[in-house]
Amino acid sequence: MISHTGYLVVAAVLFGIGAAGLLIRRNPLVMFMCVELMLNAVNLTFVAFSTALKDVGGQVVVFFVLVVAAAEVVVGLGIIVAIMRRRPGADADDLSLMKG
Amino acid sequence: MLAALSWVQALTFGLASLIVIMGGIGVVAFRNSVHNALSLVATLFGVAVLYVAQGAYFLAAIQVIVYAGAIVVLFLFVIMLLGVDKVESLAKERKTASLLIGSALGAGFAVMLLFAALAGAGRGAPTGAPSVTGVLDNTKDLNNIGEALFTKYVFAFELTSLLLTIAVVGAVVLSRKPSGDPIDLDEFPPVESGTADSEPQEVES
Numbered sequence: 001m002i003s004h005t006g007y008l009v010v011a012a013v014l015f016g017i018g019a020a021g022l023l024i025r026r027n028p029l030v031m032f033m034c035v036e037l038m039l040n041a042v043n044l045t046f047v048a049f050s051t052a053l054k055d056v057g058g059q060v061v062v063f064f065v066l067v068v069a070a071a072e073v074v075v076g077l078g079i080i081v082a083i084m085r086r087r088p089g090a091d092a093d094d095l096s097l098m099k100g
Numbered sequence: 101m102l103a104a105l106s107w108v109q110a111l112t113f114g115l116a117s118l119i120v121i122m123g124g125i126g127v128v129a130f131r132n133s134v135h136n137a138l139s140l141v142a143t144l145f146g147v148a149v150l151y152v153a154q155g156a157y158f159l160a161a162i163q164v165i166v167y168a169g170a171i172v173v174l175f176l177f178v179i180m181l182l183g184v185d186k187v188e189s190l191a192k193e194r195k196t197a198s199l200l201i202g203s204a205l206g207a208g209f210a211v212m213l214l215f216a217a218l219a220g221a222g223r224g225a226p227t228g229a230p231s232v233t234g235v236l237d238n239t240k241d242l243n244n245i246g247e248a249l250f251t252k253y254v255f256a257f258e259l260t261s262l263l264l265t266i267a268v269v270g271a272v273v274l275s276r277k278p279s280g281d282p283i284d285l286d287e288f289p290p291v292e293s294g295t296a297d298s299e300p301q302e303v304e305s
Contacts, residue, residue, distance in 0.1 A: 004226070005217055005218065006113060006117075007154065008216075009218070010120055010121070010150065012210050012214045012217050013214070014124050014143070015209060016207060016210025016211075017121070017125060017127075017206065018128075018206075019206040019209045020202050020206020020207065021127060021128030021206070022202075023205055023206065024128065024198060024202035024203065024206075025128065027133065029133055029178065029179060030127070030128075030133065032175070033127050033137065033140050033175065034127060034128065036140060036144075036171070037127060037143060040143065040144065040167075043147070043159075044150060047150075047151055047156045047159060048154065049226065050236060051236070053227075054235055054236045054237075055231050055234075055235065055236055056233050056234045056241070059156055059245050060245055060248045060249060060253060062156075062159055063162070063245060063249070064253075064256065064260065066159075066162055066163070066166055066167070067263070069171070070166055070170065070267075071263050071264055071267035073171050073174060074270075074271045075267050075274065077174055077175070078271040078275045080178065080182075081181065081182065081274070081275045082275060088182075
């Protein structure tokens with residue numbers, strides 16, 4: 001049986017990759033994907049501790065994180081579509097203003 | 101028998117972890133947005149396998165259906181809709197300073213988390229009383245989650261339905277065709293690349 005530490009290590013590396021990608025990439029779509037990577041790393045940590053502690057709370061939290069992530073992606077991609085229609089090829093550097 | 105089982109478990113863990121890490125690197129490193137999205141699918145499937153390895157069968161199914169089935173398809177749909185499925189120019193994307201700083205900060209995050217994860221490595225499983233949510237029985241995780249969702253977390257569960265409704269309405273409102281004077285034309289001159297519907301419309305106000 002793999003101990004929970006192995007899962008925590010994988011989650012830590014995945015979170016680091018996601019954070020680095022969020023900082024490096026400029027395409028808003030890819031930045032969103034990196035946010036999803038970080039969310040998955042945290043979910044993996046929750047499930048690892050849920051299994052190690054024999055506590056269902058971690059899995060319930062992961063369920064809610066999944067729901068909120070789905071809603072977040074829908075709204076975020078809607079915003080990206082709205083921005084890209086007005087300004088094709090925009091990246092994160094072009095979107096520093098809080099106006100259309 | 102037990103030794104064989106643990107060997108299979110170790111192999112599963114190793115392969116799934118490799119897929120997760122390689123997919124994550126692919127999301128960050130590939131230049132083509134479609135390749136990024138497909139790498140994300142690999143990562144999400146790997147995470148689902150790791151859920152199964154820990155006995156979280158319900159979450160693994162939800163992970164595949166919601167993430168790989170819905171969210172990544174939405175990503176791909178938006179990529180195709182916007183027509184950004186071409187290789188980005190390296191000069192625009194690659195900036196050495198941000199590459200260095202971003203990699204350093206990401207590595208720093210990972211090292212901090214690894215330090216925290218490995219600090220308790222030699223001490224066996226974590227201990228503690230179960231929270232108010234309840235005890236997990238790995239043979240019937242769906243029963244446990246359902247009971248917690250519809251008793252202790254029923255209010256939060258109902259609120260998520262409201263959240264999803266708001267998200268759907270918000271997405272419809274946001275992705276309507278824009279009207280009016282679009283952008284600051286001095287700072288961002290309009291792009292004439294065959295995008296007739298995105299040209300600034302003449303509005304006399």
